[in-house]
Amino acid sequence: MLNFVIRRLLQSVAVLFAMSLLVFVGVYAIGNPVDLLISPQADQADIERTIAALGLDKPLWEQYRIFLQQAVTGNLGLSFQYNEPAIRLILERMPATLELAFAAMVIAVVLGIPLGLWAGLKPDSFAGRAIMAGSILGFSLPTFWVGLLLIMVFSVELGWLPTSGRGPTIDVLGIPVSFLSIEGWKHLAMPAANLALFKLSLIIRLTRAGTREALLQDYVKFARAKGLPARRVVGVHVLKNIMIPIVTVIGLELGSVIAFAIVTESIFAWPGMGKLIIDSINALDRPVVVAYLLVIVVLFIVINLVVDVVYSVLDPRVRLSDTGS
Amino acid sequence: MSFGPFFRAAAAAFLAAAAALAHAADLRIALSADVTSMDPHFATVAPNIAISWHVFDALTRVDENARLVPGLAESWRAIDPTTWEFRLRRGVKFHDGSELTAEDVLFSLDRPATIANSPGPFTTFTRPIASKEAPDRYTVRLKTRAPYAMLPFDVQNIFIVSKRAASGAASEDFNSGKAMIGTGPFRFVSFKRGDRVELARHEAYWDERPAWDRVTLRILPADPARVAALLAGEVDAVEYLPTADAARLKRDPRYRIVDKVSWRTILLHLDQERDRAPFVTDKAGRPLDRNPFKDARVRLAVSKAINRGAIAERVMEGFAVPASNLVSPPVYGHVSALRPEAHDVEGAKKLLAEAGYPDGFGITLHAPNNRYVNDEQVAQAIAQMLARVGIAARVEAMPVAVYFPRARNREFGVALLGWGSMSGDLALRSVLMTFDAERGWGAWNWGRYANPKVDALVVQALATVDDGRREALAREAATIALRDQAIVPVHHQVATWAMRAGLDYAPRTDEFTLAHRFRPR
Numbered sequence: 023m024l025n026f027v028i029r030r031l032l033q034s035v036a037v038l039f040a041m042s043l044l045v046f047v048g049v050y051a052i053g054n055p056v057d058l059l060i061s062p063q064a065d066q067a068d069i070e071r072t073i074a075a076l077g078l079d080k081p082l083w084e085q086y087r088i089f090l091q092q093a094v095t096g097n098l099g100l101s102f103q104y105n106e107p108a109i110r111l112i113l114e115r116m117p118a119t120l121e122l123a124f125a126a127m128v129i130a131v132v133l134g135i136p137l138g139l140w141a142g143l144k145p146d147s148f149a150g151r152a153i154m155a156g157s158i159l160g161f162s163l164p165t166f167w168v169g170l171l172l173i174m175v176f177s178v179e180l181g182w183l184p185t186s187g188r189g190p191t192i193d194v195l196g197i198p199v200s201f202l203s204i205e206g207w208k209h210l211a212m213p214a215a216n217l218a219l220f221k222l223s224l225i226i227r228l229t230r231a232g233t234r235e236a237l238l239q240d241y242v243k244f245a246r247a248k249g250l251p252a253r254r255v256v257g258v259h260v261l262k263n264i265m266i267p268i269v270t271v272i273g274l275e276l277g278s279v280i281a282f283a284i285v286t287e288s289i290f291a292w293p294g295m296g297k298l299i300i301d302s303i304n305a306l307d308r309p310v311v312v313a314y315l316l317v318i319v320v321l322f323i324v325i326n327l328v329v330d331v332v333y334s335v336l337d338p339r340v341r342l343s344d345t346g347s
Numbered sequence: 348m349s350f351g352p353f354f355r356a357a358a359a360a361f362l363a364a365a366a367a368l369a370h371a372a373d374l375r376i377a378l379s380a381d382v383t384s385m386d387p388h389f390a391t392v393a394p395n396i397a398i399s400w401h402v403f404d405a406l407t408r409v410d411e412n413a414r415l416v417p418g419l420a421e422s423w424r425a426i427d428p429t430t431w432e433f434r435l436r437r438g439v440k441f442h443d444g445s446e447l448t449a450e451d452v453l454f455s456l457d458r459p460a461t462i463a464n465s466p467g468p469f470t471t472f473t474r475p476i477a478s479k480e481a482p483d484r485y486t487v488r489l490k491t492r493a494p495y496a497m498l499p500f501d502v503q504n505i506f507i508v509s510k511r512a513a514s515g516a517a518s519e520d521f522n523s524g525k526a527m528i529g530t531g532p533f534r535f536v537s538f539k540r541g542d543r544v545e546l547a548r549h550e551a552y553w554d555e556r557p558a559w560d561r562v563t564l565r566i567l568p569a570d571p572a573r574v575a576a577l578l579a580g581e582v583d584a585v586e587y588l589p590t591a592d593a594a595r596l597k598r599d600p601r602y603r604i605v606d607k608v609s610w611r612t613i614l615l616h617l618d619q620e621r622d623r624a625p626f627v628t629d630k631a632g633r634p635l636d637r638n639p640f641k642d643a644r645v646r647l648a649v650s651k652a653i654n655r656g657a658i659a660e661r662v663m664e665g666f667a668v669p670a671s672n673l674v675s676p677p678v679y680g681h682v683s684a685l686r687p688e689a690h691d692v693e694g695a696k697k698l699l700a701e702a703g704y705p706d707g708f709g710i711t712l713h714a715p716n717n718r719y720v721n722d723e724q725v726a727q728a729i730a731q732m733l734a735r736v737g738i739a740a741r742v743e744a745m746p747v748a749v750y751f752p753r754a755r756n757r758e759f760g761v762a763l764l765g766w767g768s769m770s771g772d773l774a775l776r777s778v779l780m781t782f783d784a785e786r787g788w789g790a791w792n793w794g795r796y797a798n799p800k801v802d803a804l805v806v807q808a809l810a811t812v813d814d815g816r817r818e819a820l821a822r823e824a825a826t827i828a829l830r831d832q833a834i835v836p837v838h839h840q841v842a843t844w845a846m847r848a849g850l851d852y853a854p855r856t857d858e859f860t861l862a863h864r865f866r867p868r
Contacts, residue, residue, distance in 0.1 A: 052748055052752065053748060053749065053752030056466050057751040058747060059390060059392055059467040060391065061391035061469075062766065062767060062768065062777060062791070063471055063777065064468075065786075065787025066783075066789075068471050068474075068787065069790060076464060102464070104540075105383075105384060105389060105390075105464050105465070105518050106519065170571050170575075173571070174575070181580075184581060185576045185579045185581055186572045186576060187565065288568070290572065291568075293539070293540070297381075297541055297568075298541065301381055301568075304717070304747075306748045
């Protein structure tokens with residue numbers, strides 16, 4: 023197991039390296055931020071001086087070499103736009119995004135698994151059909167549209183919830199969170215629900231499919247024949263066996279929710295990393311774009327690792343291979 | 348019950364008064380763009396500058412019509428062609444209670460040059476200053492290398508910070524509020540990046556006292572979020588109302604919309620230098636061996652083909668005015684004698700035939716799609732109008748991050764640009780003077796119009812200290828260039844603000860949203 027983890031981490035260093043090179047070249051190919059940010063009154067000489075001051079006049083390989091040199095010491099560069107360390111900007115906004123992502127995943131899991139089970143156990147009932155119809159809607163309605171609709175209904179018409187923003191935060195161990203106050207919950211509810219919708223539908227469908235398949239298995243039939251109560255049949259024999267694909271998907275989706283909550287964050291003006299990355303791409307703020315993607319890669323690596331470990335716990339047949347395959 | 352009606356009326360009056368008290372003192376505004384730093388000397392980007400105007404002042408400032416008016420300097424004059432003298436207002440207090448002196452001004456003028464890593468440095472405005480001195484506590488003399496008329500205009504970009512608070516301060520010290528000591532109408536309270544800026548009234552403000560105790564500027568870049576916040580009553584006012592929502596809000600008595608022709612002009616650059624212009628082809632798509640835009644008649648034909656009224660009315664939903672100039676009507680150096688070119692399909696066809704293109708030709712019109720209001724749609728509309736006179740135009744729109752570098756690289760034959768300038772001669776210098784990297788002229792002259800006469804007049808204007816003569820020179824230069832069809836002006840954007848009905852705002856040509864200019868009605 024330890025070997026497995028170490029091997030994984032070594033592989034991820036290579037991934038990080040490749041990623042940084044790709045992003046670096048990509049952003050370089052587009053242009054430089056000075057064209058976008060300099061005062062319209064600046065003359066050509068000013069523009070060139072500024073480009074030189076930011077080190078953007080050097081050849082690409084030279085810029086990349088400087089970046090690598092600094093990166094080994096943990097310095098991912100200063101943001102062009104904000105003049106602050108890129109990594110600090112990202113970490114500053116990370117709690118907001120993580121909170122939103124976890125809230126969305128909790129909603130998706132807590133509602134999704136029971137609803138999926140229900141739909142799988144009683145596929146022909148009215149409720150079962152209604153759940154499936156709802157999940158199709160959740161899949162197919164675009165996030166931004168649902169977000170706007172939520173705002174129109176709950177904020178503008180009913181006035182129950184605030185339209186946007188994060189609201190007051192409370193520091194826990196130095197990390198600002200909003201789920202500890204009622205006002206914070208009010209701000210969190212709509213964006214989290216909006217972000218959860220797609221994942222919720224996904225989990226419902228996965229759970230339902232798994233349940234229907236498991237119900238036909240011999241061990242379930244046997245458990246029933248033994249006269250075990252329905253609760254135990256479903257709770258132990260069915261649920262435990264359908265969890266593996268669900269855990270995989272939850273893991274992957276958690277990563278994507280964190281990395282790509284951009285649409286929801288923009289509509290609800292949620293001050294998270296998604297908004298930061300969009301602004302940075304628009305302004306060609308390369309240090310922030312590179313640092314952000316590196317952080318996301320690390321996040322995916324960690325999540326996948328955790329998922330693999332959870333597998334081995336859930337399913338004793340899975341062994342984390344020490345030799346690699 | 349005989350006291351029933353009276354009691355009810357009294358209660359209603361009391362509640363109304365209480366509500367008024369709760370509201371009159373606070374103002375919440377939704378801004379449309381992210382603020383990158385509180386440091387007033389870090390980057391010349393409009394969202395940052397807008398915040399700075401709340402906390403700081405400059406020696407001069409511009410009014411709603413983009414005309415120069417006194418700021419911290421109550422007067423200024425040129426004592427010789429290369430020396431400007433500014434006389435400071437007496438008794439101006441910083442937020443920490445200390446008095447503004449010439450020392451603070453000199454310090455502030457020096458500071459932009461000390462800021463490293465700025466993507467848009469303020470040194471553009473301080474570089475012409477060769478030396479500076481303070482003969483007494485309330486006088487500042489600035490010497491320029493050559494006669495330079497723009498100095499009083501340029502210093503309105505340099506915010507005056509407190510020397511004591513800002514000595515040795517980095518941008519982070521401004522973000523945390525430690526160094527945010529200005530003389531402006533509001534004290535800095537807090538800055539939450541990507542979320543909001545909070546301000547409180549500066550009780551000892553030297554100019555008109557703001558009506559608000561506390562101001563919250565919320566950063567809501569997504570258009571729907573901004574409008575929803577206004578509709579839900581979470582903010583009292585918003586800037587940059589999306590054109591699509593304007594019509595609906597206008598009919599709603601609960602809201603008030605104010606607008607003003609902005610300083611931003613949308614125009615087309617036509618490559619008129621190279622023998623073969625990129626993306627200029629015959630109708631079959633083969634490159635033309637000669638560049639039709641070298642002929643002023645073709646440029647005029649393009650101008651005549653554009654129905655500016657229709658673009659302003661339909662594409663811009665009324666939030667634009669047809670343009671004839673490089674700068675918009677209120678701005679210094681605007682030539683009102685020039686009228687927007689009338690829409691004339693037959694005339695355009697005739698001109699094209701005379702120039703040797705009876706069947707027209709083909710172009711690609713390049714435009715940004717996230718820079719100006721409805722930019723891509725405007726380009727599409729122009730393309731359709733050009734098609735009617737025989738110029739087959741394809742539109743290619745792209746994000747401005749890709750667009751500007753390519754345009755600067757001269758990869759386009761026909762390109763759309765929006766230009767905002769506080770004065771006609773400066774706009775000419777950037778957009779229409781002969782390109783000269785050495786001297787820094789024509790940095791945005793993508794079409795490479797070149798006319799020595801225009802160059803000479805602009806140079807002369809920028810060195811003319813007498814205001815009236817300078818404006819006359821700027822107008823003369825603009826008239827020559829525009830009669831040459833050096834660019835095709837399309838429209839001037841109209842800036843909009845929406846607010847609840849109980850508020851009023853004096854809309855500004857420079858598009859800034861300033862909380863202290865909001866008043867209860």
